[in-house]
Amino acid sequence: MDKIIRNRIKCKKCGDIIESKSVHDFVECRCRSIAVDGGHEYQRWVGNIEDIEDLSIVEKDNTAKRAQPQERRDNNGKTSPIQEN
Numbered sequence: 009m010d011k012i013i014r015n016r017i018k019c020k021k022c023g024d025i026i027e028s029k030s031v032h033d034f035v036e037c038r039c040r041s042i043a044v045d046g047g048h049e050y051q052r053w054v055g056n057i058e059d060i061e062d063l064s065i066v067e068k069d070n071t072a073k074r075a076q077p078q079e080r081r082d083n084n085g086k087t088s089p090i091q092e093n
């Protein structure tokens with residue numbers, strides 16, 4: 009299964025970069041043309057696909073094996089470059 013590192017998109021209309029950080033974290037851009045949801049579980053995008061620029065980071069699963077249990081990534085500790093006015 010692919011691993012979603014960053015569920016993040018940019019609105020081409022207002023330039024907002026929005027990111028869903030958890031499953032029920034529904035985030036709209038400033039002009040409300042687009043929205044993102046699903047966090048690291050799934051990528052759900054709302055709005056016109058022409059208005060969306062994909063800035064997501066998805067780690068492709070090359071192995072069919074389970075992820076290493078000792079490997080932990082801090083997905084929520086970093087702040088994203090969201091600009092708010």
Ligand SMILES: [Zn+2]
Binds near residue numbers: 019021039
């Ligand atoms: Zn927008």
